[in-house]
Amino acid sequence: MASDSDIDRKIQLRVSNRKAYVWDVEDIATLRAKHHVCGVLTGTLPHLSQQNVFLGVPLVLLPEEVVLLLEKQLAVLIDDPAAHQPASLESLTRWNQEREESARRQIAIAEAERASEKATRLSTSEEAIRKRREREARRAAAARAKALAEGLTPEEVSVSTPVADEPRPATPSNITTTPSFTVTIPASSSELEWYNPSAHAYSTLTSARAAGVWNYPSTPFEQAKCRVYQDLWEKGNFMGGGIKFGGDFLVYPGDPLRYHSHFVATVIESPKAPLTPMEIVAHGRLGTATKKSHLFCEWDEAKQEVTYFSVEWAGFG
Structure with a gap:
């Protein structure tokens, strides 16, 4: 369990249905400007509830972002449904x-x-x-x-x-x-x-997992994704979801509002994981077609390190 001082000092990630949300605008700004964590805005804006281009709070975080913030002791998880008590x-x-x-x-x-x-x-x-x-x-x-x-x-x-x-002329008395x-x-x-968040706040992954609030990562592949995300983050990159470009992450050299992504990253969970030639060709062609390099990120659990392989389609186009 997290103490009241931890809740006041750290960013509050409110968990509901296994997703972590950030509702405070100042926390969203801090995450982006100070910690290189962008997330995705999913809320509608007042008076513009039908549009889906510019969105507002809450901010939904990738599970890898949540794991990073907890391991770096920058945030606490709050079991939001349990924190709301009958009034x-x-x-x-x-x-x-x-x-x-x-x-x-x-x-x-x-x-x-x-x-x-x-x-x-x-x-x-x-x-x-x-x-x-x-x-x-x-x-x-x-x-x-x-x-x-x-x-x-x-x-x-x-x-x-x-x-x-x-x-x-005076205003008629019958007109008000x-x-x-x-x-x-x-x-x-x-x-x-x-609403009592302090009684349902968790500052570590172990405590949140024991309470059944958060169970990511739970497989070797999810563990590899967390380690790859952390390594790229520590190198100063910004990351976003890469599913639209056939990968796990998009890697930006700076804030995505100012820069295009340079890499599409695909995570390989171990040095022994299979990788077919067809996958290499497909990722290389797709990355080059979208003006990016495809980055294969291999996590080695024994060595606790990430190895990167960049693939481009030579002479394409």
């Missing part, structure tokens, strides 16, 4: 009251700001009207003085005097306008008593 009626009532109180506070602040802005606008408008009347009065007095200087009698002097602004406000209601329940 009592009292706690639900209190939670709703807190949300309503938060909304009322935000509305009160918004109303005060709107009233202050309205008073400022009204004061500015009244000052502008006063200045305009003063200008018109000065202009009328100057015109009257000029006329008298030209020898006109007071009866012949006709100067328009400023007319007071007509009051605007309801002000609208944007209120932010927190949707997270991480601090509520019906």
